[in-house]
Amino acid sequence: MTTLRFKTILLAGVIVPATLLITGCQTAETRTIDASGPQALNTGGINSQDWVNAADQLVGSLLSSGALDKSPVQPAVLAVDRIINNTQLNIDTDLLIKKIRVALSQTGKVAVTNTMGLGERAVVASEAAEMDEMTTGKKAIVPSVNFTLYGKLIQQTDRLNGVTQNTYSFQMSLVNVKTGLTVWEDDRAIAKQTKKSTVGW
């Protein structure tokens, strides 16, 4: 009788909670969140909020400068040049540049050309223009570019007293192709500090 009671207590008090604990740890929960919302995970890298923030600051700076208003044609024709990733992160720079392109296109002040530049977009657009020339027999009229946009992402890492700080610089410049002069440029930084936990599992 005593042995049976002991086994019951063992089962109820130790084995069942232990089983629940182990199986409980294996439960995965997934929820859909707003990519640039407050629930987005904040890491030492560049998260979705940081891309939105950087793009918003750079677009706001460019539009406030009035550089695009000095274009001889409206909307100004813009070619996107190389965006250099000098961070330790393996990232697609379109996470930044696409947001900037979309925002500038929405203003109606910029038309982004795809017939020059780098990447598959430029290749497809050039081939489409050649095909148009062949089928219609007329030379395709490609508008001349007024501005080129290029940028660079830089990461600086500092460590002190168990705290790691990653400072990401988002640098961007707008060049007038007629003069070769930089008519706008800006450098916005996002710094993130991560403290390593003293308790590790």
Added chain:
Amino acid sequence: MKTSRCSVGGVLLAAGLAALLSGCATNVNTVERAQPLATADYIADKRVVTDNSLARTVRVYAVNQTIVSGNLLKIQAKVENLKDDLRTVRYKFEWIDKDGMAVNSPNEGWKILNIQGRDTAYISTVAVSPRAVDFILKFSEL
């Protein structure tokens, strides 16, 4: 002699507390032109408070507007930290067109603002659509 020892202890305790309190403070002292040359176009705003704790921490001092690049609305808010230490809040701008419809922007999202104790900070954004005529500025505690 006993009284003197007590008073020395009191002074040390007070000095220690003062050092502790001043050590925690990250307030900011400022100097600016007494008669500003800038003439801002301030906006008469309407405020809705659902988080009293947040309203006691950070307040919008003033909101002003300007037009950039010919037809794009730019909004700037001067935000003040009402507390004596560094505070972090989230904020977000949303745009509305003349028909009351939301104008979505690819760069519309929650952003983080750090303000030192009793300091003020400017936050601003430019509407990427000429259709935007109104705005909503939202704050949330981190």
